Amino acid sequence: MAIKLVTTAAELRAESARLLASKGGSSQGLVPTMGALHSGHAALARTAVAENDVVVATVFVNPLQFGDAVDLDRYPRTLEADMALLDAEGVDLVFAPSVDEVYPGGQPLVRVTAGPLGEKWEGASRPGHFDGALTVVAKLLHYGLPGGAAADGSTAAYRAYFGQKDAQQLALVRRMVADLNFPVEIVPVPIVRSDDGLALSSRNRFLSDDERAAALVLSRALRLIESRANAHEPLDLESAVALVDSQPLVELDYFDVVDPVTLEPLAENCKETPFRGEGLAIIAAKVGPVRLIDNAPLFS
Ligand SMILES: Nc1ncnc2c1ncn2[C@@H]1O[C@H](COP(=O)(O)OP(=O)(O)OP(=O)(O)O)[C@@H](O)[C@H]1O
Numbered sequence: 001m002a003i004k005l006v007t008t009a010a011e012l013r014a015e016s017a018r019l020l021a022s023k024g025g026s027s028q029g030l031v032p033t034m035g036a037l038h039s040g041h042a043a044l045a046r047t048a049v050a051e052n053d054v055v056v057a058t059v060f061v062n063p064l065q066f067g068d069a070v071d072l073d074r075y076p077r078t079l080e081a082d083m084a085l086l087d088a089e090g091v092d093l094v095f096a097p098s099v100d101e102v103y104p105g106g107q108p109l110v111r112v113t114a115g116p117l118g119e120k121w122e123g124a125s126r127p128g129h130f131d132g133a134l135t136v137v138a139k140l141l142h143y144g145l146p147g148g149a150a151a152d153g154s155t156a157a158y159r160a161y162f163g164q165k166d167a168q169q170l171a172l173v174r175r176m177v178a179d180l181n182f183p184v185e186i187v188p189v190p191i192v193r194s195d196d197g198l199a200l201s202s203r204n205r206f207l208s209d210d211e212r213a214a215a216l217v218l219s220r221a222l223r224l225i226e227s228r229a230n231a232h233e234p235l236d237l238e239s240a241v242a243l244v245d246s247q248p249l250v251e252l253d254y255f256d257v258v259d260p261v262t263l264e265p266l267a268e269n270c271k272e273t274p275f276r277g278e279g280l281a282i283i284a285a286k287v288g289p290v291r292l293i294d295n296a297p298l299f300s
């Protein structure tokens, strides 16, 4: 394997500086993950490798963003397989720190607050989740800063890659980077799905065969809304909700069409009259033991 594993911030900076110097590189990409990698993560890594001279992936299951201790304990940890997947995509470095490395004094006293955008949708079901996620993303973005400077004193361009599957997380990361002037470009990567439409997620492995089959109703409901938007028809959310509700193994949490930046619901008249404009259809549901999220951008 060409890929190298580092576990401390000091090693990461030194290796990043060494690689940028040896490749004569002028850009570094960061791919933050919680591990248990699948083809969705591979797409993030592939995009980062195509656009940067040096690519760092991080694998860290962040306790701060889990409200539920059971969810944290059972979160899959598969570092060896993760390294092989990232190596195959051409990633240079994997940063997989311990909890002590990231939070040496225990839980941090000072944290990032996600604000009102962090309290709706996923935030309403997972209180504190986005404060925890943004706090670690802030730290990861700092860890992943390109090491060293080129001989002419210039520093490398810096990009970080996030999946559109976690649309609220992406919107919040963009706000944090804009509001707090982080020197990094945030690059969104489209959702990767199974052939049958299910959005890939590390948690899908906890679905039974029946639950997995039932979970397909999420992407089907999104496709319904998407086809109506494309045809400039009224979105008729009620009938899509009824489709989800017809599936007894699926417990719907929310389904709405929102502004893609603010995540505020579009006005009712935008949903009830022939659709024109831009929106994001978002859905979350519990299927058996797993909370699933999915979304679809609408342009018309
Ligand atoms: N199917 C997917 N398509 C594109 N990006 C994805 C997909 N799944 C995850 N990602 C992105 O990968 C990054 C790391 O996500 P994470 O490690 O939480 O994986 P995950 O599969 O979303 O896990 P879980 O669903 O269990 O939270 C995030 O930016 C996330 O949006």
Ligand SMILES: CC(C)(CO)[C@@H](O)C(=O)[O-]
Pocket (backbone or CB within 6 Å): 032, 033, 034, 060, 062, 065, 133, 136, 137, 166, 169
């Ligand atoms: C961005 C992230 C790696 C922070 O822990 C996590 O929320 C995730 O995997 O989406």
Ligand code: BAL
Pocket (backbone or CB within 6 Å): 065, 166, 169
């Ligand atoms: N992919 C989002 C991280 C989480 O579910 O905690």
